[in-house]
Amino acid sequence: MTTTGRIHSIETCGTVDGPGLRFVVFTQGCPLRCLYCHNPDCRHPSDGKEATVDDLMHEIQAYASYIQFPGGVTVSGGEPLMQPEFVRELLKRCKESGFHTALDTSGYTDLEAAKPVLEYVDLVLLDIKSFDPDLYTTVTHVSIEPTLKFARYLNEIHKPAWIRFVLVPGLTDPTPNVEGLADFVATLKNVEKVEILPFHKMGEYKWEQLGYDYQLKDTQPPTSEVVDQTIHIFESRGLKAA
Ligand code: SF4
Numbered sequence: 218m219t220t221t222g223r224i225h226s227i228e229t230c231g232t233v234d235g236p237g238l239r240f241v242v243f244t245q246g247c248p249l250r251c252l253y254c255h256n257p258d259c260r261h262p263s264d265g266k267e268a269t270v271d272d273l274m275h276e277i278q279a280y281a282s283y284i285q286f287p288g289g290v291t292v293s294g295g296e297p298l299m300q301p302e303f304v305r306e307l308l309k310r311c312k313e314s315g316f317h318t319a320l321d322t323s324g325y326t327d328l329e330a331a332k333p334v335l336e337y338v339d340l341v342l343l344d345i346k347s348f349d350p351d352l353y354t355t356v357t358h359v360s361i362e363p364t365l366k367f368a369r370y371l372n373e374i375h376k377p378a379w380i381r382f383v384l385v386p387g388l389t390d391p392t393p394n395v396e397g398l399a400d401f402v403a404t405l406k407n408v409e410k411v412e413i414l415p416f417h418k419m420g421e422y423k424w425e426q427l428g429y430d431y432q433l434k435d436t437q438p439p440t441s442e443v444v445d446q447t448i449h450i451f452e453s454r455g456l457k458a459a
Pocket of ligand 1: 247248249250251253254255256257259294295296323
């Protein structure tokens with residue numbers, strides 16, 4: 218019997234969620250409440266639409282010739298690890314069909330439930346929203362501890378990972394916060410690169426439509442100079458950053 222889950226949407230030829238050209242499945246439901254979230258309509262697990270693994274595989278196969286290695290399939294969200302059985306089955310089927318698989322996660326999860334999912338993941342895109350614990354909670358409304366535990370586990374099992382950090386002026390950009398994250402990431406031998414994602418407001422209209430209070434309406438994207446300085450902090454720890 219095919220496994221059923223809830224998804225927010227799909228993107229058939231994504232270029233920003235992992236290497237190459239990718240089929241991206243955005244799952245529904247997220248336990249975080251990031252102030253800059255550009256998909257706030259992902260948060261409630263019962264929203265979105267039902268999808269079966271069979272249906273998704275049928276759609277993915279239609280794009281097989283476009284998403285060959287180094288491209289592949291990325292499962293993003295929302296938080297994919299809120300639906301571990303569904304996501305595991307989907308990734309397993311993708312691996313059986315020969316696709317490279319990536320999982321985009323905040324790492325805020327029950328690690329024991331996540332472990333069987335990771336068996337079918339080639340690359341983890343781990344979003345670490347900040348390093349200072351209080352700031353992390355301000356940004357996400359949850360604790361950083363599960364994410365750090367998740368990151369250490371990935372290192373332990375030598376799972377290739379890219380770290381993603383959203384740079385928000387006046388929020389996540391204080392130097393001690395960035396340096397703390399860079400120092401932590403430098404201890405992880407499985408990290409292939411760090412992606413600095415400049416804050417943008419493309420999701421602002423969704424916050425308004427949903428009647429949520431968008432606290433970053435006066436915040437501007439970081440200047441290229443600030444982005445470069447942030448990249449430099451990671452590079453100075455021997456990390457590849459862009
Ligand atoms: S983890 Fe992603 S989907 Fe969830 S609230 Fe944060 S930015 Fe939005």
